Amino acid sequence: METETILLIAETEAQRIDAYLAANTELSRSRIQKLIKDGAVERNGKPCKANAEVKPGDVIRLFVPQEADGTLPEPENIPLDVVYEDDDLAVINKPKGMVVHPAPGNPSGTLVNALLYRFRTLSNTGGAIRPGIVHRIDRLTSGLLVVAKNDFTHEALAKQFAVHSAHREYLCIVHGNLKEDSGTIDAPIGRHKTDRKRMAVTEDGRRAVTHWRVLERFGTETLLDVALETGRTHQIRVHMAYIRHPIVGDEVYGSAAPKLGLSGQALHGYRLTFTHPKTGETMTFTAPLPEDFKTAIVRLGGTVPEPDRC
Secondary structure, three states: OEEEEEEEEOOOOOEEHHHHHHHHOOOOHHHHHHHHHOOOEEEOOEEOOOOOEEOOOOEEEEEEEEOOOOOOOOOOOOOOOEEEEOOOEEEEEEOOOOOOOOEOOEOOOOHHHHHHHHOOOOOOOOOOOOOOEOOOOOOOOEEEEEEEOOHHHHHHHHHHHHOOOOEEEEEEEEEOOOOOOEEEEEOOEEEOOOOOOOEEEOOOOEOOEEEEEEEEEOOOEEEEEEEEOOOOOOHHHHHHHHOOOOEOOOOOOOOOOOOOOOOOOOEEEEEEEEEOOOOOOEEEEEOOOOHHHHHHHHHOOOOOOOHHHO
16 A cells, blocks of 8 residues: 655644644545554654644644555656756746646646656655655646755755745736736635635635736736745635636636637746755746747737746
């Protein structure tokens, strides 16, 4: 039986570890309590009890048994846009349409399959299903991800994302004309109460903060530069829909129309900044807009921005 490792860096006020994990994973509280009883949950490298208190900065690992079904990812010769690479990490510009790691319905053709073929070693911190994966981007979103080649680098990068010292910026086209030139959305995000595949702004969700500023107005649509302060699942898509300016092409949280030549939502992770775990150097990378995103801007009568000048 294979074991999936889930790594979390706590960024919450003090609370019981079983309650924290129930709120921050897809596992039930009873399942988590059994894992804790079996010694499969560690806080800061040591097994803990269900009533152990979680504090900001704690490193928590869950070792979750998975049924052996022969679906471990295999290396696949899939082209990758490698923006940067060294002995410890790589930065990838993920194309729209590529799933980050295997899951039910997507057993192959993922970024993980491509990474296994491209690189000799990847971190094991995320488990056998997610080697090297420090953070994710939606299937129909394009943009930059950093991949870890060893566990030290993975944990150090994960902590940067948890404490918000790593920064991600996106370009997106949203429906409507925002009244202000910039703003901040501070609204908690959690699982939708009735549709577990979706996220929503909920009172009991995790704190989520999104900063936005207008780059160009098209009348019926607006081009935004968006910076994530936190990194919740579908955060930008949920937040923009919450303020009634959903992302163009987002069929889940908004409306797919108008298409504007897009193959998915008009959302692209164009800039990524983090500190290299080994050298301590601050590193910033940018990725150009995909062709369908450029086409959409041109159809709206706008000017295609250069990511390194946004």
